[in-house]
Amino acid sequence: xxxxxxxxxxxxxxxxxxxxxxxxxxxxxxxxxxxxxxxxxxxxxxxxxxxxxxxxxxxxxxxxxxxxxxxxxxxxxxxxxxxxxxxxxxxxxxxxxxxxxxxxxxxxxxxxxxxxxxxxxxxxxxxxxxxxxxxxxxxxxxxxxxxxxxxxxxxxxxxxxxxxxxxxxxxxxxxxxxxxxxxxxxxxxxxxxxxxxxxxxxxxxxxxxxxxxxxxxxxxxxxxxxxxxxxxxxxxxxxxxxxxxxxxxxxxxxxxxxxxxxxxxxxxxxxxxxxxxxxxxxxxxxxxxxxxxxxxxxxxxxxxxxxxxxxxxxxxxxxxxxxxxxxxxxxxxxxxxxxxxxxxxxxxxxxxxxxxxxxxxxxxxxxxxxxxxxxxxxxxxxxxxxxxxxxxxxxxxxxxxxxxxxxxxxx
Numbered sequence: 001x002x003x004x005x006x007x008x009x010x011x012x013x014x015x016x017x018x019x020x021x022x023x024x025x026x027x028x029x030x031x032x033x034x035x036x037x038x039x040x041x042x043x044x045x046x047x048x049x050x051x052x053x054x055x056x057x058x059x060x061x062x063x064x065x066x067x068x069x070x071x072x073x074x075x076x077x078x079x080x081x082x083x084x085x086x087x088x089x090x091x092x093x094x095x096x097x098x099x100x101x102x103x104x105x106x107x108x109x110x111x112x113x114x115x116x117x118x119x120x121x122x123x124x125x126x127x128x129x130x131x132x133x134x135x136x137x138x139x140x141x142x143x144x145x146x147x148x149x150x151x152x153x154x155x156x157x158x159x160x161x162x163x164x165x166x167x168x169x170x171x172x173x174x175x176x177x178x179x180x181x182x183x184x185x186x187x188x189x190x191x192x193x194x195x196x197x198x199x200x201x202x203x204x205x206x207x208x209x210x211x212x213x214x215x216x217x218x219x220x221x222x223x224x225x226x227x228x229x230x231x232x233x234x235x236x237x238x239x240x241x242x243x244x245x246x247x248x249x250x251x252x253x254x255x256x257x258x259x260x261x262x263x264x265x266x267x268x269x270x271x272x273x274x275x276x277x278x279x280x281x282x283x284x285x286x287x288x289x290x291x292x293x294x295x296x297x298x299x300x301x302x303x304x305x306x307x308x309x310x311x312x313x314x315x316x317x318x319x320x321x322x323x324x325x326x327x328x329x330x331x332x333x334x335x336x337x338x339x340x341x342x343x344x345x346x347x348x349x350x351x352x353x354x355x356x357x358x359x360x361x362x363x364x365x366x367x368x369x370x371x372x373x374x375x376x377x378x379x380x381x382x383x384x385x386x387x388x389x390x391x392x393x394x395x396x397x398x399x400x401x402x403x404x405x406x407x408x409x410x411x
Contacts, residue, residue: 031399032348032363039367043374050377051370054252057245062174062324064369065258066091066317068362070340071347072269073313075361076306078344079273081286081353082131082138084307086145087314087340091333092153094120094315095322099162102169109166117315123149124311125304132303146337154330163327173323176253177260192250199255200246203263204239211235258320262362265313269358282306286353339368342389346396367392 044051070087077084094116101112123145130141164170179193211231218225225231249255273279281302284292293299317336322328347364349356368389375385 032346032360032367032396036363036367036370039370039374043370043377047374047377051374052244052248054248056373056377057248058252058256060366060369060373061249061259061262062256063373064365065173065256065262066321066324067336067339067343067368068262068365069265069313069317069320070336071343071361071365072265072358073306073310074340075344075347075349075356075358076269076273076282077138077310078341078349079286079353079356080282080303080306081289082303082306083341084127084138084142084310085337086127086142086149087310087317088333088336088338089146089149089153090120090123090311090314091318091321091336092328092330093123093149093156094318095328095332096153096156096162096330098169098319098322099165099328100156102166103162103164109168113169113319116319117312120311120313120315120318121308122311124308124314127311128304128307131307132300138307153332157328157330159330161325161327161329163322163325165323165326169319169323170326172257172261173320175257177255177257179254192247193254196246196250196254200243200250203242203246207238207242208235211238261320266358266362273358278302278305283354286355288354339365342393343368346393351397351401364396 040051050056070091074084074087097119098112098116101107101115102109107115127138127141127145130136131138177193177196179195211234215225215231226234246255249259273282281292281297284295284297285299285302289299318333321332325332343365344356344361345351345364346367347356347360347362349361371388371392372385375388
């Protein structure tokens with residue numbers, strides 16, 4: 001098992017090791033956050049501040065929640081060196097399954113959601129088998145899946161939508177947490193939900209503790225870390241950004257339930273990729289498949305399970321999307337795979353695999369969401385939105401290639 005961990009660790013370019021320089025900035029990891037801030041500031045100026053209005057921030061989160069869920073699964077697939085073109089069709093198919101169970105057959109919503117997630121897992125297992133054990137490239141398998149599961153959706157729904165969904169499902173997709181502790185005054189900002197603000201404080205404390213422990217661990221193992229003032233500045237910026245968003249949400253209608261769900265997913269999958277053996281093995285498979293195999297990693301099983309995971313997350317996204325529309329329809333999830341893949345690559349995933357972070361994928365998805373929202377606020381036509389999103393994706397991949405060449409030339 002120790003060999004598995006060693007191979008995986010060498011595949012993750014977190015912090016450069018060695019003792020030559022005392023200051024190092026990882027452009028691949030830092031550039032995405034700088035770009036995100038720049039894009040938000042640009043649209044804030046262009047929209048006269050409407051971009052950061054409480055209701056608009058809430059809309060960005062709710063409207064892009066299903067893409068962010070897909071991006072979490074997609075980043076794992078891409079880290080392992082594969083791709084999944086079928087997730088949009090799986091979103092539609094599983095949304096249709098959930099609708100048939102809850103609306104047509106009156107299955108209790110908790111049981112219907114569980115069955116739908118199991119169906120998503122079985123779809124992922126079907127595709128994972130052909131990729132991992134039969135050796136067909138993921139591009140081909142999932143391209144076939146994109147057509148196959150779209151056809152399944154049409155067979156289930158025909159040319160009509162099925163709805164409405166139970167109140168609990170609609171609340172998960174569109175609802176907000178209650179003001180459990182009442183509102184408090186924030187001066188010129190007005191009132192805000194105290195419970196939401198306390199959640200923000202806990203989130204900031206979690207960021208501080210995890211970053212501090214990460215830095216301490218790198219120092220303990222002799223790795224290069226940034227100067228302490230820069231480290232503190234990064235923590236302060238992250239804390240201010242988190243609290244700003246939380247305050248704005250608390251001023252509007254409190255925290256969206258999908259944000260709570262997303263926070264739990266991001267935390268869980270970040271721990272999986274950073275702390276768990278399976279997460280390290282995903283990086284190992286994508287970083288150097290031959291070395292991972294020789295070190296004892298069960299590479300086929302790893303690939304199989306990341307597709308199962310992708311299927312489950314696609315089913316969850318299908319439930320959220322159908323619940324938000326309050327019906328399942330045959331065209332649901334159209335082109336969602338493109339947004340999820342773009343979110344992963346914009347968020348720092350490498351084309352060749354072996355590199356990427358869950359938080360980066362979420363940031364990439366938010367960049368796409370901010371672009372969609374900002375262009376809509378300024379009244380840009382749809383063709384301009386597609387033009388900008390395509391340019392951003394191309395720039396992100398070009399940046400990835402450039403940083404690789406730059407790193408290779410410096411050796």
